[in-house]
Amino acid sequence: MNAIEVVSVSRVYQKYSARHRFQTFKSALLKGDFFKSLRAEELVTALDDVTLRIPAGMTFGVIGENGSGKSTLLKVVAGIAKPSRGAVAVRGKVAALIELGAGFHPEISGRENVFINGIMLGLSKREISRKFEDIVRFAELEEFIDAPVKTYSSGMYMRLGFSIAINVNPDVLLIDEVLAVGDASFVPKCLDRIDDFRRRKKTILFVSHDLATVEKICDKVAWMKSGRVRALGEPKRTIDLYLQDVADKKEAEFSRRREEVDLEHIPAEEGRREARWGKREVEIRRVALRSLRGEPKHVFSPEEGMVIDIEVHARERVKDFVFGVGIFNSQGVSCYGTNTHLEEFRPRAIEGRGRVAFRIDRLGLVNGTYYLDVAVHRADGTPYDYHRNLYSFLVSSRHKDVGISRLPHRWRFSPSVKMLPPRKGR
Ligand SMILES: Nc1ncnc2c1ncn2[C@@H]1O[C@H](COP(=O)(O)OP(=O)(O)O)[C@@H](O)[C@H]1O
Ligand SMILES: [Mg+2]
Known part of the structure; x- marks a missing residue:
């Protein structure tokens, strides 16, 4: 049985840089032909015909460079973003750790946010009360739980978000990069909980730049590039394909910059890192x-x-x-x-x-x-x-x-x- 099915999903956004054009132009929105009224170069295809079927109980990794569509994929699965085309189906209760602090109200306390969040994730007030202490203890926020969350550091946001997400005991857990802001002592705790989830055959969709962790914890990995799934399969192999692509790209950039050291025209400015000197009785050509x-x-x-x-x-x-x-x-x-x-x-x-x-x-x-x-x-x-x-x-x-x-x-x-x-x- 698949826990997550993403079938031929595309998602188009208006480019951030094109936003201003419509700030004074509400009509385009009101008429509902918003995307049609945008020129092609003002659109970005964050997801381009993506199909993924993730069986229940699998830990599924998603890797790829910035802007490749990973977050959009998770948002579409979480129901936070709507596909422009295609269909998404998710079985079971979903908890999403996608944007840091998303779902938190900055002005109110951590305590109240735990309740609001828990309710949004489908728990009753009583269930939250029962789990409250565990949530706060795991997040290591005992001293801060009554302070407004706007006073929290990004690491504290992350701890609270993660703690709520795992304590609501979802069937499907979506994790987008958030471990990156966790401090060194907290991340292993999270990984332990993720391990625990895996043992209990929950489904996890895990986005991370930490390829070592992806390789360790994922059963299968998809590599995304320009909104498409470029490779999908065994973690090490997929990660290696991605790393090779990154290396090829760096290599191309590097050789473009470096191929032509113009040995005849090295400016001799002061403070310059690069220089050349000598009378060239023996010359390096x-x-x-x-x-x-x-x-x-x-x-x-x-x-x-x-x-x-x-x-x-x-x-x-x-x-x-x-x-x-x-x-x-x-x-x-x-x-x-x-x-x-x-x-x-x-x-x-x-x-x-x-x-x-x-x-x-x-x-x-x-x-x-x-x-x-x-x-x-x-x-x-x-x-x-x-x-x-x-x-x-x-x-x-x-x-x-x-x-x-x-x-x-x-x-x-x-x-x-x-x-x-x-x-x-x-
Ligand atoms: N809300 C948005 N509005 C406009 N463009 C967006 C929005 N969200 C994402 N994008 C664009 O979609 C592409 C994919 O973004 P994203 O899914 O965040 O990639 P990743 O998580 O892999 O870095 C990028 O070009 C990004 O700029
Ligand atoms: Mg992202």
Whole structure:
């Protein structure tokens, strides 16, 4: 039996930017041909012919970049937004955590809001009274429950909303991103409750940018792009397809920006991060970043290797030369640097064209943008051609660790330290 059926659903909105056109133009609304009176470029198709059938008891993940239609999908399922076309059917009691604070009245207390919300979710006053303490305790809002909710932080809103939603014991739980504003200690509590829901065979529709959690808790995942379901199926596979798409897009943007470092025209402004200097007795003509297989590339995972491919040219025979590379993170911190002199290579001669490859077997860096120095100079440091931060690349990783380098590591705990391993899939 399906708990949620979304069949050929489309949802069109007027673009936010086109709103002003009708503020003085109520007539379009009144006549009811509102959408027809808008030009095509003023409309946005938030959902474009989406069909999903979600069996009861399934935890179903929805991923996709911002603006891909995830929230609209949940709103349509929750009945908060109407489809422009198509049909939606939901079986059972629905609780939706969609917009932070939606359904809360800012001026009145948390206590009164719990009652109003509970009633909207179909509970009687007596049922709410019975659950009230649990709701407040779970939300950790005992001290604040009589303050108006407009004084709450986003984290407090989220805690209260989540607590109400799970305590009304819905059959279908819709969760849109809200965990993102939860503090570090609260999110695991929520995930435990979600686990509990899963065990009790409730249906959950879960939207999140936290792909690790999606992979952990979902039975099936849909990837949305431009209002359409681009892929649907096994979580890891779907997430990987999405990540590949994100990487391809970043790669395209990066290479568009970075492909053409115009080596002839590097402005020498003060304070500029990028620069070039040296008399070019030995010149660096071109630098390309490649995968270990030789393809040009700018977006890497920490597990991948990289080749810095350097084309050089010496106008005349030079006997004293050193090649060097340096990698800096976006704060300008040196992550790694080395040169052929430090590594005790012994230069003999260079003349005319040449090629130098610096191969890194495994990058091992954390998420972020990195800048590259490439240089050729004398053993005493006198530069022939120094390229400061002219090249950049991105490390895109699913890991959340911080710092500079992802040190290979392992955790160990004595038996007295009760620690469970990461959930499946990690
Ligand atoms: N109420 C609205 N009015 C106008 N446009 C909207 C509205 N809600 C969503 N949109 C637009 O619909 C598209 C999908 O939005 P949304 O469903 O919020 O995506 P997501 O949750 O994946 O970020 C976006 O282009 C967004 O700007
Ligand atoms: Mg959204």
